[in-house]
Amino acid sequence: MGTTNKNLVRFLLAVQAAAVMAGLGASALSMDYYGMSCPYTEWIVRGVVSEALRKDPTLAAGLLRLHFHDCFVQGCDASVLIDSTDGNTAEKDAPANKSLRGYEVIDRIKEILESQCPGIVSCADILALAARDAVFMAGGPYYRVPSGRRDGTRSNAADTVALPAPVLNASTLIQLFGSHGFTTQDMVALSGGHTLGVAHCAAFKNRLQSETATLDASLAAKLGSTCGGDSSSATAPFDRTSTAFDGVYFKELQERRGLLSSDQTLFESPETKGIVNSFAANPGYFFWAFQQGMLKMGQLDLKEGDKGEVRKKCSVVNPPPTW
Ligand code: HEM
Numbered sequence: 445m446g447t448t449n450k451n452l453v454r455f456l457l458a459v460q461a462a463a464v465m466a467g468l469g470a471s472a473l474s475m476d477y478y479g480m481s482c483p484y485t486e487w488i489v490r491g492v493v494s495e496a497l498r499k500d501p502t503l504a505a506g507l508l509r510l511h512f513h514d515c516f517v518q519g520c521d522a523s524v525l526i527d528s529t530d531g532n533t534a535e536k537d538a539p540a541n542k543s544l545r546g547y548e549v550i551d552r553i554k555e556i557l558e559s560q561c562p563g564i565v566s567c568a569d570i571l572a573l574a575a576r577d578a579v580f581m582a583g584g585p586y587y588r589v590p591s592g593r594r595d596g597t598r599s600n601a602a603d604t605v606a607l608p609a610p611v612l613n614a615s616t617l618i619q620l621f622g623s624h625g626f627t628t629q630d631m632v633a634l635s636g637g638h639t640l641g642v643a644h645c646a647a648f649k650n651r652l653q654s655e656t657a658t659l660d661a662s663l664a665a666k667l668g669s670t671c672g673g674d675s676s677s678a679t680a681p682f683d684r685t686s687t688a689f690d691g692v693y694f695k696e697l698q699e700r701r702g703l704l705s706s707d708q709t710l711f712e713s714p715e716t717k718g719i720v721n722s723f724a725a726n727p728g729y730f731f732w733a734f735q736q737g738m739l740k741m742g743q744l745d746l747k748e749g750d751k752g753e754v755r756k757k758c759s760v761v762n763p764p765p766t767w
Contacts, residue, residue, distance in 0.1 A: 472592055472746050472748055473590035473591060473592040473593065473742075473743060473746070474590055474591070474592055475588055475590050475591075477569075477590065477591035477592040478561075478564065478565060478569075478591060481561060481564045482557065482560065482561035482564045482565050484560065485557065485561075485565050485569075485573070485591070486573060488553060488556050488557055488560070489553050489570060489573040489574055489577060490573075490577050492549060492552050492553045492556065492574075493507065493549060493553075493574050493577040493578055493581065494577070494581060496546075496549045496552075497578065497581050497582070501582070501687040502641070502642075502686075502687055503545065503546050503549060503578070504578040504579065504581060504582040504640050504641075504687065504689070505578075505640035505641025505642070505686070505687075506544065506545035506546030506549075506641070507546040507549060507550075507571075507574045507575050507577075507578040508575045508578055508579060508637050508640060508641075509544060509546075509637070509641065510524060510525075510544055510545075510546050510547070510550070510571055510574075510575070511571045511572055511574070511575035511741075511742070512575075512634075512637065512741065513535075513540075513541060513544060513604075513607060514568065514571050515741050515742065515744045515745075516606055516607055516608075516624070516741075516744070517535055517603050517604055517606045517607060518596055518598060518599075518603055518606075518745065519596070519744045519745025519746055519747065520568050520571070520572060520593050520741075520742055520743070520744055520745070520746060521568050521593065521594065521595055521596030521745075521746070521747050521752060522566065522567035522568040522570075522571055522593075522595045522596065522755065522758060523535055523595075523596045523598060523599040523603075524536055524541065524544070524571075524599070525547065525550060525567055525571075525599075525758040525759055526599035526758075526759060526760070526761060527759045527760060528601075532599070532600065533600070533601040534599040534600065534601060535599045535600065535601055535603060535604050536599070537601055538601035538602075538604040539604075540604045540607045541604060541607075543644060546574075547759075549574060550567065550570055550571060550574060550758055551758060551759070553570050553574065554567060554570060554757070554758050557570070558756065562756075563754055563756060564754060565591075565754065566591075566592075566593050566594055566595045566752075566754045566755070567595050567754075567755050567758035568593035568594065568595050568596075569591045569592070569593045570758070572589050572591070572593065572742045573589055573591070575738070576589045576738070579640075579689055579734075579738075582640060582687060582688060582689040583688050583689045583690060584639075584689030584690075584731060584734070585731035585732070585734060585735045587735035587738065587739060589739075589742060590739075590742075590743075593742075593746055593747075593752075594746070594747040594748070594749075594751070594752025594753060594754065595747070595752055595753055595754060595755040595758075596747050596751075596752060597752075597753065597761045597762075608620055608706060609706075610643070610647045610648065610704040610705060610706050611650060611704075611705045611706065612705070612706045612709070613705070613706075613709045613713065614709045614710055614712070614713030614715050614716045615713070615715065617631055617635075617706060617709070617710075618631060618715060618716075621634070624744055625740065626737065626740060626741075628715065628716060628719065629719055629733055630733070630736065630737040630740060631716075631737075632710055632716050632719040632720060632723065632733075633719075633723070633730060633733035633734045633736070633737045634734065634737040634738070634741065635706070635707065635710060636691075636693055636694065636723065636730055636734055637734075638682040638683070638693055638703070638704075638707055639682065639683060639685070639686075639688070639689050639690055639691070639692060639693040640682070640686060640687065640688075640689055641681070641682055641686055642679040642680060642681050642682065642686060643679060643680060643682065643703055643704060644676075644677070644678065644679050645667075645670065645671035645675045645676070645678050645679070645680070646676070647703075647704055648667065648680070648703050648704050648705075649671055650705060651664075651667075651703075651704070651705055651708070652664060652667055652668055652671065655705060655708065658700050658702075658708050658712055659700055659701075659708070660699055660700045660701045663700075663701045666680075667680055680703060681703075682703050682707070683696045683701070683703075684696070690727060691723060691724060691726075691727030691730050693707075694720050694721075694723040694724035694730065695724045697710060697711040697720050697724070698711060698720065698721070698724055
């Protein structure tokens with residue numbers, strides 16, 4: 445695609461994003477939320493993300509997943525960033541979150557923002573903006589992200605049961621995402637987040653044993669050798685372009701090269717197969733649906749007013765006021 449066409453597509457995507465925002469009705473968030481209080485917020489986030497991805501392009505995946513795991517557990521309130529304490533095992537130490545990465549990028553952004561405008565920009569907004577920038581810098585769609593999220597004060601490992609397991613089938617995924625207000629198309633598009641990144645053997649080993657009918661033989665052989673022996677830290681990419689945000693993930697589902705059961709089921713189930721085929725045939729359509737899904741995801745269960753705060757340090761809840 446030429447640069448002019450690309451720019452046109454991006455412009456149209458931004459217009460679509462505005463339409464989605466309007467369709468969402470009343471929201472506690474707004475565009476340009478920090479326009480007066482911390483005007484360089486988005487610029488600072490972009491700069492740090494850009495520098496981090498220049499050094500390690502695989503971090504785009506980490507930043508996108510951090511935002512997803514934040515929003516699906518207790519809403520988008522940066523609860524995923526809080527450290528465990530003596531009396532509390534936090535979300536980040538739950539098994540489902542052990543392989544999350546990119547925390548240091550968020551901490552760096554927060555550090556700069558605190559030096560520029562202390563106590564203003566929430567960690568939850570930083571996660572949403574960093575995920576957006578990571579997707580865009582990896583070649584995905586650009587969409588405007590409304591801000592004004594507040595940080596939560598609770599983070600409990602047990603709450604991560606809300607996260608989808610890699611063995612779920614399409615019907616269960618439709619139900620789970622539907623319970624948060626997502627359509628089936630939103631769910632399939634958001635699963636397309638797996639156009640970036642890798643998974644550890646434990647997450648997909650079951651496919652090698654019990655799903656050979658829906659697993660391409662050459663991929664099965666490759667994964668078998670990756671995961672043989674002591675493979676607890678071995679990983680495989682979700683698709684063959686795992687640092688590029690593109691439509692290849694959906695093409696690979698058609699080729700039975702989905703990595704997780706929850707990926708391949710989207711092609712195997714009649715409820716979602718048509719959507720996979722449309723996204724594979726038209727990545728622009730996937731981009732459009734993905735950004736709609738992300739805008740919805742970024743507004744899950746927001747903490748209003750005194751139910752939230754702006755954390756000074758993303759990994760620690762603010763101390764109670766001393767007065
Ligand atoms: C549909 C249900 C989903 C399931 C069952 C699922 C499950 C998983 C699992 C098991 C991993 C690999 C973890 C590991 O082994 O280290 C993973 C990685 C990842 N997930 Fe998902 N996920 C889902 C949806 C999403 C969504 C909605 C997004 C974002 C929009 C997302 C973004 C990612 C990314 C980017 C990675 C790669 C992370 C990295 O390379 O560090 N996932 N997911």
